[in-house]
Amino acid sequence: MNIQENYSALKAAVAAAAKNANRDPRDVLLLAVTKSVDLPQVQELYDLGVRHFAENREPELLRKTAALPKDIIWHFIGPLQSNKVRKVVKNAQVIHALDSLALIERVDRICGEENRHPDVMLEINISGEASKGGFSVAEALPAAQLAASCKNIRLTGLMTMAPNHAEKKVLQQVFGGLAALRDRLAKELDLPLPTLSMGMSGDFETAIVCGATVVRIGSALFV
């Protein structure tokens, strides 16, 4: 595993994909997903200048936040169980995958109690696969209205997961669909909603062409 080489190559690939799409590379965050690695690998990326890291499970988030530098910005990208909300909001500044109205209300209430003010995204199940979490496209407007009305969380956009190993055409439908939904919600709510969290190791270039502002990269950093 050569993390430095992998990171350099991925940074260059993200920048090239942005330029190809006539976008500013600085508008795309390469979010390092560290769920499959231990503390030294995270520290190595930190020493290369990376500050945004993501975990998808609460115990691992807590273990890493406790042990690693305090200026890391931690993103929670996994499904969030209601009994894990307090620990997650105390340790993560960004929450990517709010997926029910009850969870939105609970996260906002607990953020009030803990005086935390995370950026949040709604997870949308654009592909409609039964195995995937998230709001349907039809549920997205009421969910966004609820989240936007909350006092303690800040709704910044949407997140989705594409089907595994999908063809480019399918990826374009999923990522393009999320971008179109974001545009519609932003207009209906009169809110900016700048964030599109979409694209992983296997599909980030297509996601960037479709407007991704956060690509969540795990395995390609640590091969």
Ligand SMILES: *Cc1c(COP(=O)(O)O)cnc(C)c1O
């Ligand atoms: C693991 C994970 C990723 C990273 O996936 P890779 O294919 O390893 O890049 C991105 N998003 C979520 C929600 C994940 O759980």
